[in-house]
Amino acid sequence: MIAVIGLAAVFVATAGAALTAWRGWQASARGATSSVLALRNAVTLMLLGALVAMVALQLAILSHDFSIAYVARNTATTTPFVFLLASGWAALEGSIVLWGLVLAGFAYVAVRRVEMGDGLGALALGIVGLVGVFWFGLMATVANPFAVCVDAAAVGCEAQAWSPFAGAVAAAEGLGPNPLLQNHILMAVHPPMLYLGYVGLTMPFAFALAALLRGERGKAWLDRTYRWSLISWSFLTFGILLGAWWSYEVLGWGGYWAWDPVENAAVLPWLVATAFIHSAVVQRRRGMLQAWNFALVISTFALTILGTFLTRSGVVASVHSFTQSPVGPALLGFLGVVVIGSFAIFATRIHLVASAPRLESLASREGVFLANNLLLTVFALTVLLGTMYPLLVEGFSGRQVSVGRPFFDRVTLPIAFALLLAMGVGPITPYRKARATIVWNRIRTPLRVALVAGAVFVVWGVRSVPTVVVVILGVFVIGVIVREFTRQLGRMSGDRSRMERAGTLLRRDAGFWGGQIAHIGFALAAIAIATTTALAVRTEVRLQPGEAEVVSGYCLEYLEPFVRDEPNRRVEGARVLLLDASCTDAFRLIEPRINRYPGATQPVVTPEVRTGLFEDVYVSLAGGNADQLVLDVFVFPGMWLLWFGGLIVTAGGLWSFGARTLVRRNGDEGAAITGDERPRPVTVHGDRDG
């Protein structure tokens, strides 16, 4: 029954998406009076279908309906409630349902702002509809989340059929989620965050493509999608942060970032989206980089599809494994259509919409923005090359290769230096043409403070040159921002309290200050990455029960091994007491462990981390037996600063998002912005006239 309802809902959503595409095109071409209402109805239909599909899938999961193959393969009766909910989007088919739902939800929000006679908005929604046709079409065909199980295994499902009317059989028990996914609560939150970011980036893409197709000059498409870009970017940032944190807390190899293709897939669109939200400022303020912005926004969207392809097709394990499921080739085909189609439109129509005002001087805010964009683009190209190279080599020569971490680390380091430098100088460099004396005046004091901070680190015993450089640059970035903030605060008149004035300042120019908040977070994270990389200490300890050993200023006492049976897993671990260096005062009991999940080929090694203000103690099982325990003990100084910095970056993005308009100052627009702005709406709200 659920299979029928679910698949029917998917078909409704597909029809809604197709109707959205059709009505959007129609409304754009004709501007007929009734067409906007029809467009809204089409989007509503798409959203309703997607909602019912998700609810049906969740009902099937929560009621343990193992006659649905997806439920039998990805959940079990013993799965805890939170992970049951998360299973709705944790595996391939479910993740596409979530994708479609988020897309339809975003389209629903966007269509509220499309008024009659608004051709750009209508066509953009039409393009969103086309994207929706692909995702819902995928669900309706090769990735049907409601495929029924026709041959039950003892546990799980052996074979499935697409038709909901096939004779369904249900196993008594399901396989349960992927062990890595049910090992930590973060895994329930991390994918939706990434998806909110990925899918949100469809909006600027759709508006950009619509502007190109309509040959609409001006920055209307940018103004109308700037907040979409910001909110998507914030979600993406937060998603990547959660992923790194999860990797640190769960995977037990003693790190948070491995330049794994799956991680690169998330960071690639982030890099280009970051370049875009910066270069968008230049176009909105100065009218420059118009063609460049189109290229960036198309690339960002293409990279989100590439990311999905890399993570969802199995191509990472082996080039040849992605054809095992038709979803891989379908995603690759869609990627090809997006890249070739959008860039063909870009190449043939860009002359209609973009003109390039001259850069007056490289020594200007625009110049630094340009440098920032160049750096981020090179960064993204590098990561893309390093990620795709093994796939290309294997595809052509059949040999498997991997690109080592040293490649990514070495390339990233100089780019990160340059980015931090641009981040420090950029925000206080005037537009148009900057005089050296002005810039020097604004950076003089922060530079001194930063050099002192660097010296403190050297005296403290840090000998790694890159670490000291990052600390100097990071403190410099923060110093410049703090100085500029206090300077502007000092110029504000009035007898209100300092806090009130600070609040007003942050709100008055929220776009700018949100960016600066993000910069502070980024600088903090960079300092944390540099110090934890250089100062982390790894020790291997062998202990017998009752034995204690002092490691890196801590005393570890092995109490006893334990085995604990939990509903969904068996936990084997060691109770270890963490004490101070003299082995007298206990901090706490830690339990590094191995989690074994039924139905999974490999168990999961889970470390235990004690987070402190100055350093983290990270203990992971490295092997051994009942008589002798082998522990990997890492000490990471100032680790929390990385997570804190990441949160500040996200907060900065959200603060900018909260800003209603970025550009309110008059008289500072680039002279080249001509052509019509967004057409005047005929009615204030289309939904009031029905």
Place this chain on the structure above:
Amino acid sequence: MGRHRRLLLPAVLLIVVLGLVTFLLLDNTVFFNTPTELMDQPASEERQRLGGQVVANSVAETAGGVRFEVTDGRRTVAVMHTGAPQALFQEGIGVVVEGTWDGSVFSSDAMLVKHDEQYRTSDGEEYVPGEPIAP
């Protein structure tokens, strides 16, 4: 012409940077071999990876680590691993190790952790511990 001159500097910079990146990329490429592929190769100082299944009853602790054999069902390679093996390391499971090949023994100093919980053979089949891989 001024417009083109302006583009010249970024273009040259971009080409230089991409050249450097490509050089680094080729310098940091690590080949992955099955035991059969590895044994067809001469000894080399170059770092490479070896993946396969740990042969039953082949694991022995050594002073600095562990010694074992890795097989792909056809041929078997002896591995000398320096450092503690992973917690999950045991006979019969699939491993990926990284190190150098001297023509008879593979000296490894790194055992890799995969994001995926399942190891796969090169043709994408799932690795079932205890079963030899189809050649």
